[in-house]
Amino acid sequence: MEQVMESKHPEFAFFGGKIIPISDAGVDIRTNALQYGTAVFEGIRSYWAEAEKKNYVFRMEDHYKRFFDSCKIMMINIKYSINELCNITKDLLKKEGYEEDSYIRPYAYNSGLDLGPKLIKNDQDIFIYTIPLGEYLNLSKPIKVCISSWMRIPDNCIPPRAKVAGSYVNAALQKTEALLGGYEEAITLSSDGQHVSEGSAMNIFMVKNGKLITPPTYNDILEGVTRNTIFELVKNELDLSIIERQIDRTELYTADELFFCGTGAQVSSIGNVDGRTVGDGKMGELTKKIQNIYFKIVKNEIKKYSHWCTEV
Numbered sequence: 001m002e003q004v005m006e007s008k009h010p011e012f013a014f015f016g017g018k019i020i021p022i023s024d025a026g027v028d029i030r031t032n033a034l035q036y037g038t039a040v041f042e043g044i045r046s047y048w049a050e051a052e053k054k055n056y057v058f059r060m061e062d063h064y065k066r067f068f069d070s071c072k073i074m075m076i077n078i079k080y081s082i083n084e085l086c087n088i089t090k091d092l093l094k095k096e097g098y099e100e101d102s103y104i105r106p107y108a109y110n111s112g113l114d115l116g117p118k119l120i121k122n123d124q125d126i127f128i129y130t131i132p133l134g135e136y137l138n139l140s141k142p143i144k145v146c147i148s149s150w151m152r153i154p155d156n157c158i159p160p161r162a163k164v165a166g167s168y169v170n171a172a173l174q175k176t177e178a179l180l181g182g183y184e185e186a187i188t189l190s191s192d193g194q195h196v197s198e199g200s201a202m203n204i205f206m207v208k209n210g211k212l213i214t215p216p217t218y219n220d221i222l223e224g225v226t227r228n229t230i231f232e233l234v235k236n237e238l239d240l241s242i243i244e245r246q247i248d249r250t251e252l253y254t255a256d257e258l259f260f261c262g263t264g265a266q267v268s269s270i271g272n273v274d275g276r277t278v279g280d281g282k283m284g285e286l287t288k289k290i291q292n293i294y295f296k297i298v299k300n301e302i303k304k305y306s307h308w309c310t311e312v
Helices: 032-036 060-073 082-096 165-180 225-237 249-253 285-298 303-308
Strands: 012-015 018-021 039-041 044-049 054-058 102-110 124-132 143-147 185-189 196-199 203-208 211-214 242-244 257-262 266-273 309-311
Touching: 012 082, 018 082, 032 102, 039 060, 039 165, 054 082, 054 285, 060 082, 060 102, 060 225, 082 102, 082 124, 143 165, 165 185, 196 203, 196 249, 203 225, 203 249, 225 242, 225 257, 225 266, 225 285, 257 285, 266 285, 285 303, 303 309
Parallel strands: 143 185, 143 266, 211 242
Antiparallel strands: 012 018, 012 124, 039 102, 044 054, 044 102, 054 309, 102 124, 185 196, 203 211, 203 257, 257 266
16 A cells, blocks of 8 residues: 655635635534435545646546536535536645645535434535545555445435445445455445445456456446546547446456456456455456556546546
């Protein structure tokens, strides 16, 4: 795992409608979202391009579109447009002055103080903060994972296609189980207990006999922005198509390659599942190609994808 150097950041947050010192941003302990998880969030990355000495926010507008979709599901009304949130985010990053990769966390929540878990008749608000962030998972070598005993929450309980704050208790149980068992991450099964869903907080891809396969959206997955990016780059750069179909647990044991993808995870190779070595245990050839192309794209090194990279 990459060692994150101590940083003075973050210094600022967008809170209460303006950018203020982050030490001044706080909520009442009675806040509805704190009590019941009635909030949604996004995770967005900004990449420092050393050669250009510039920061690029990757697919910011697409992330905020998903943010609005999550808000719609949770009946949270945001008084800002997507364009306004993008501009606020750029202003916040400019004030921080990062010369390193960073992570942006928009958070829309029920800010009222009334008791009771409900989505209506409640005050609502939004805040945004940023933090320095390098590798969430080890990218230099394949990681060791397990199949979690905690299944993914189905759409008709807490919709996994929305990044609902309270639903990440599910992910926390999965991740913690993995860490306590000596693994680095968990793979979850869909709510029927029969098919692969995703990681604790990232999507999964499998390579088998030269084919790239990933679970479909109806297997209780988050519709990932990075997942969509993989679809595009594989089609355009490698002339491959991706098969969306259900994956059985034991297929993972016989896969040629496996990798996670996500805003946090980026493109992270999996080398062992439940004690079974994946392929030869090393990062697979296709995974490595995808990882290399991905990091060129997010740092604006492949200009046909520049529309995905917002300069700060």
